[in-house]
Structures are given as C-alpha cells and as structure tokens.
Amino acid sequence: MKKEDLIKMRQDHVARGVNQFIPAVITEAKGVLVRDVEGREFLDFSGGIGVLNVGHCPEEVVEAIRDQAGKYIHTCFMVQMYEPYIALAKELNELVSTKTSMKTMFVNSGAEAVENAVKIAKYFTKRPGVLCFENAFHGRTAMTMSLTSKVKNYKFGFWPFMPEIYRAPYAYCYRCSYGLKYPSCGVYCADFISEKFFDLYAAAESIAAIIVEPVQGEGGFIVPPQEYLGKLQKICREHGIVLIVDEIQTGFARTGKMFVYEHSGVEPDIVVTAKSLAAGMPLAAVTGKAAVMDAVENAGIGGTFGGNPVCCRAGLAVLKILKEKKLVERSNAIGKKVMEKFRSFYDKYPYVGDTRGLGAMNAMEIVVDKKNPKPNGDLAKAIVKRCYEKGLIMLTAGSFGNVIRHLVPLVVTDEQLEKGLKILDEAMAEQLE
Ligand SMILES: *Cc1c(COP(=O)(O)O)cnc(C)c1O
DSSP states (O other): OOHHHHHHHHHHHSOTTSOOSSOOOEEEEEBTEEEETTSOEEEESSHHHHTOTTOBSOHHHHHHHHHHHHHOSOOOTTTSOOHHHHHHHHHHHHHHOSSSOEEEEEESSHHHHHHHHHHHHHHHHTOOEEEEETTOOOOSSHHHHHHOOOOTTTTTTSOOOOSSEEEEOOOOGGGOTTOOOTTTTOSHHHHHIIIIIHHHTOOGGGEEEEEEOSSBSTTTOBOOOTTHHHHHHHHHHHHTOEEEEEOTTTTTTTTSSSSGGGGGTOOOSEEEEOGGGTTTSSOEEEEEEHHHHTTSOTTSSOOSSTTOHHHHHHHHHHHHHHHHTTHHHHHHHHHHHHHHHHHHHHHHOTTEEEEEEETTEEEEEEEEETTEEEEOHHHHHHHHHHHHHTTEEOEEESTTSOEEEEOOOTTOOHHHHHHHHHHHHHHHHHTTO
16 A cells, blocks of 8 residues: 555544654564665664664564464463463563562553552552652553653643652753752752652652652653662662662663663662563563562452563563673663764754763753753754654654654664764754755
C-alpha cells in the first residue's frame, strides 16, 4: 500500500489521541537503519523511544524469538512455569545488585511496572503516600498518570487523579524551581523534602515511596547533580520510605552504566525497567530487595501475560548482546562524541539554551535565545521535522516540548553517528535563515 493511503487509513481507523511524531511508515528495520514504504532509508536516532539500545532486530534476539515461538508462546507463568522467566529474573537480580538479595516480577509495560512497584511499596510499608517530582513521567494508566507531571495532554481531562500523591521540585538546574544556582544551592531541592515537605505536605511516616527517574526522560533528559540521588536515598533510609528508581528509559547501558544509580553508588529498594529490556518485545520488570518484594502475599501481584516466554527469551538475548558488544563502554564513547557536537551547536546557534547528558542520553534545550531562555517548542519541532525530511529520525521531549533528545541505538557505527549529527547540524543551520 502507498504511504499516503496508509496515513489516510490511519486517520480513518486509529484513535486520534495516539500521538504521531512524524509521518514515517516503516516496512523494514535493522540496527540503526529503517526503510519506509517508499524505499527511503532513515537513520533512527529515536530507538523507538529508548527501546532499542541493542538496535533494530539483532540476529540473536530474532533467533531467540523464532525458537521460543516454535516451542510454546504462552502458558501464563502463574499456571505453568518455565525457564526463560526464572532465568531472566535471576540475571536481572544479579545485574541490579551484587550486594543485596533481590527478587523480580515481570509485567507487560513500563506503566504496569510502576503500578506494581507502588503497590508493593504500599503493602510493605502499610502507608498510603507517594512522593514524585516535577517533570516526572511514569506512564499513562490512572495511577502512573497521576505520578506523571506534564498536564497537557497527559492528564488534563482525565480526572480524578489518585489520592495521596505528592510532588516536589526535581533538580532541574537549568530551570530551578527555587531560582537557585548549583552548586551554591547545596541541592536545596533534595533538602527541601526533609526540611519542609514533611511538615507542610505529608508526614514522613505516611509516605510509602519516593519514586524518581535518576535522569528524567520525557520531562526533558534532565540530569540532576551527582549527589541528588544519594540525598534522596538518605531521606528514605531515615524514614523507612521505599526508594523506587524508575530506570525505564535510562536503563540497560544508555547512560554509560548498566543503570544510572550506579553512577552515585545508590542502592535502590526497587528498580523498575522496561523499554530496552527486550529489544521491542513488550516486557517490563520490577526488581527489588527480597524483603520488600516478598512482603506481598500469594496472588497479590501478577498478570495473565506478564513475563511472556517469547519476551523473556528476547530479554535474555538482549542482556547477552549488551555484555558481548560491551555496550556500556560504547555508550560512553557515543555520548562523548554527541556532547562535543551539541556543545559546538551551543556555541553556533543562539537558540540552544542548554546541553546536557549522561553517557549516550543527550539533549539540547531549544529556547528563544540565550538571554531569553523561554522554551521554544515550535522551533524544536521544526528542527526535528527537517531532520526527518533529510533522513534522520529524532525526537523532542520536555515539559515544554522544547528539548531535542538523542537515543541512538548503541550499535551505531562512528560513520552513522557522524552522518546523523551532520544532518542535525544542517537542519539547525537552516533555522537561522
Ligand atoms: C516510557 C516510560 C514509562 C512508561 O512506560 P510504558 O511502557 O510506555 O508504559 C515510565 N517511566 C519512564 C521513565 C518512561 O520513560
């Protein structure tokens, strides 16, 4: 079918609320390359929103899926158990902590993992409250939407929100909610929680969990100061609060470590993962300290499809690829190149207000100009649109839609990376004309 016809058919038959970033219609994908119905090739620097750290369709994953589909596709793990689920749980536990005994449950999506992490934390603490942050994104279900920060179009009109959810400013240094400057602020946004939040909003002993993205994703690739996560951990330990780290977008080598919390030596009580866990197969995990996870009694958590065997086989193959291809190291090398380029864009283009990143999770904030850092979402969208027309798929992000984010598959070659960054440079230069 022709591209225009398919787009028209989508408009006629697919619900309007499902977002469409760009009008690409894909027929094939491999590594960093995708081909559309017209035979045009694109460099994909979006990775299906951070899902493809190992690239599109790696041979080992495709083979594992084929093999498993020929054996059994579904039993429901709660009815008949199978090795791929158990083996992947063991690997994840060891990956998340080498010190503490961990346990894992599998579900189908990031939002569902967050839902379960919060359920488990509430059951473990017997407390109702959850503290989350400005610019957070944790999903679109009723509970996770309530944790998500951005109002339009994620929340507005979808009331009511879950009760007992509280929000504090995140360490968004470029747009500090307190108007302070790092490091002279002493990371006040974290200290605010112990100094004021528990008196003004909710008692510490009513808070079950603090849930945090260690680098915020949809909110704009916001990298907090190094000591931020440690400060949150200290507050949690002092008050018996469960620290849930949402590594759904940041996990599996994206930031130059397997998980972001390794950068600061923090030991989360629960880690939620999804996106790049299974190279595009719908799989998400809740991995937590055994004492916390096992607080929940039989049948308190679970689901029909959670930990589907085909998905778990894909996950096992992904972990093998990450290790064998040394993608953690590769992530650092990619990130270094990208940040160098982004800094040169900062110098060259007056509308780049901030550049930031950790490993290969990098972003530029597009503003009116350096003296007027008002978010310029229209310009960010125009740049991404031009990139698409020139053969590069990029994404925006940010509470104000003005952040250009980089999520290239970590199997990218140096030549592909340079080619993509050159297209981005050209698309940005055109905006000055
Ligand atoms: C994408 C994302 C989610 C939600 O995952 P879904 O699979 O879309 O439900 C939750 N948290 C973070 C940090 C994410 O990036």
